[in-house]
Amino acid sequence: MYWIALLVPFIIVVAGLILTLTKRRSSVAVTVGADLRGAADLGRRRSTRRLRLALLLIPTLGGVIAAAIIASYRDDTGTDWLLGRTSFLIITPILVTIVTVLVMAFVPRFAETVSRRTAELAVRLPSTYTQHPALATLIIAGVLLAASTLVFGVLALPNGDSLFYFYGHHYAGGGGMFPGFTYGVPVLVSLGLLVAAVWLSLWRIARGPRPTDNGLREADAAVRTVTAAAVIAMASFAVALTLAIVVLMASIAFWDVADGGQFDLHGNVVPVNSTAQMLSVLSRCGVGFGIGVIVVANYFLVHAISSAAGAAYRVSTQELVDA
Amino acid sequence: MIVVDSSDPTPPFEQIRRQLIDEIRGGTVTAGSKLPSVRQLAGDLSVAPGTVARAYGALEEEGLVETSKTGTRVQSNQILPDELRNAAGKFVRAVPAASLEDALRAVRAEWNYRS
Numbered sequence: 534m535y536w537i538a539l540l541v542p543f544i545i546v547v548a549g550l551i552l553t554l555t556k557r558r559s560s561v562a563v564t565v566g567a568d569l570r571g572a573a574d575l576g577r578r579r580s581t582r583r584l585r586l587a588l589l590l591i592p593t594l595g596g597v598i599a600a601a602i603i604a605s606y607r608d609d610t611g612t613d614w615l616l617g618r619t620s621f622l623i624i625t626p627i628l629v630t631i632v633t634v635l636v637m638a639f640v641p642r643f644a645e646t647v648s649r650r651t652a653e654l655a656v657r658l659p660s661t662y663t664q665h666p667a668l669a670t671l672i673i674a675g676v677l678l679a680a681s682t683l684v685f686g687v688l689a690l691p692n693g694d695s696l697f698y699f700y701g702h703h704y705a706g707g708g709g710m711f712p713g714f715t716y717g718v719p720v721l722v723s724l725g726l727l728v729a730a731v732w733l734s735l736w737r738i739a740r741g742p743r744p745t746d747n748g749l750r751e752a753d754a755a756v757r758t759v760t761a762a763a764v765i766a767m768a769s770f771a772v773a774l775t776l777a778i779v780v781l782m783a784s785i786a787f788w789d790v791a792d793g794g795q796f797d798l799h800g801n802v803v804p805v806n807s808t809a810q811m812l813s814v815l816s817r818c819g820v821g822f823g824i825g826v827i828v829v830a831n832y833f834l835v836h837a838i839s840s841a842a843g844a845a846y847r848v849s850t851q852e853l854v855d856a
Numbered sequence: 857m858i859v860v861d862s863s864d865p866t867p868p869f870e871q872i873r874r875q876l877i878d879e880i881r882g883g884t885v886t887a888g889s890k891l892p893s894v895r896q897l898a899g900d901l902s903v904a905p906g907t908v909a910r911a912y913g914a915l916e917e918e919g920l921v922e923t924s925k926t927g928t929r930v931q932s933n934q935i936l937p938d939e940l941r942n943a944a945g946k947f948v949r950a951v952p953a954a955s956l957e958d959a960l961r962a963v964r965a966e967w968n969y970r971s
Binding site: 648649650651652653654655656657740741742743 | 857858859860861862863879884885890891892893895896897899900901902927
């Protein structure tokens with residue numbers, strides 16, 4: 534299962550490379566009165582700092598968890614783990630993302646000193662600052678992850694140990710670590726927690742107090758839109774990466790089974806039947822699909838980083854012109 | 857749009873209540889539509905949530921809104937007739953420089969003269 538842990542530095546390196554090659558999009562231009570220039574600049578700096586801090590948590594937490602698990606594989610001290618270490622590895626992207634999106638939720642307030650405060654009577658919902666196609670993509674990815682986890686859980690057979698499920702196939706030889714319910718239940722629970730964290734984060738982003746000045750309101754809307762986009766992209770990254778891990782684990786196990794099915798227990802070649810052929814084709818398709826989903830996950834990560842790392846808006850000052 | 861003016865001696869609760877009544881009776885907030893949550897409105901206006909909750913409670917007592925688990929909604933039967941709103945709109949546009957108090961005083965005087 535080392536390959537799962539190795540995905541973390543791989544993804545960070547790939548995301549970093551893509552990010553350096555990606556041209557930054559121009560940010561939103563916001564015009565404010567000269568007296569509010571300071572508040573707009575300060576709000577931008579605060580939001581950028583907050584989002585960068587949240588981004589720093591990704592490699593920090595991910596690296597610490599992955600390193601701890603790899604170290605425990607190398608030097609097993611017999612410590613009891615709440616979950617299997619492989620389970621921890623599988624849900625690491627989701628756990629890291631839960632913390633990240635919760636930190637992103639705290640949108641900074643703009644400093645205003647006005648005696649007249651205004652508020653619109655429009656209800657702000659978690660979807661107010663969210664791009665609907667991005668949200669739909671996240672929902673589809675979540676449904677795919679839940680569905681594949683359930684399907685693999687049903688397909689898995691117990692290996693005799695009531696806690697661990699491996700794919701113990703009836704063919705001679707073959708088989709491998711398969712994402713049955715032992716791995717599937719933590720994935721489903723963490724997926725549920727991620728959904729709750731994303732909803733809470735979007736709710737917090739939408740409901741936070743808005744400034745009174747129109748220019749600052751534009752700036753505030755830009756900050757909220759960028760933050761919501763980063764939250765959705767981060768969640769999509771975590772779900773897609775977990776989906777890729779689950780599909781790759783299953784496909785590799787299937788591949789072993791299909792290859793093992795060509796030999797009996799004594800190593801003699803046996804005729805390949807249609808089930809083994811189907812497994813062979815499915816496993817290769819699964820590996821291709823898993824690699825493709827890792828690429829998509831990288832896209833989401835780059836999108837999250839590029840949304841959060843840059844300034845949410847540019848400030849220009851509205852000069853008073855004498856009539 | 858609700859405005860709370862801290863330099864106004866009128867308590868914030870009363871400012872919010874009056875403006876909400878105007879928005880509802882004037883039809884700016886459509887019947888059945890949902891008002892923002894107490895926390896959202898209080899946050900935007902920088903007042904205590906209790907102030908907004910008290911204003912919403914007063915509106916509920918007057919039958920202008922109803923509060924349920926899903927939030928606070930505008931009642932459907934409290935909007936002023938179109939004829940009255942159009943006439944008021946024409947009046948307000950005709951006297952752009954007048955303050956609200958002066959405009960109300962003028963309407964009251966005219967009303968008394970008619971009756």
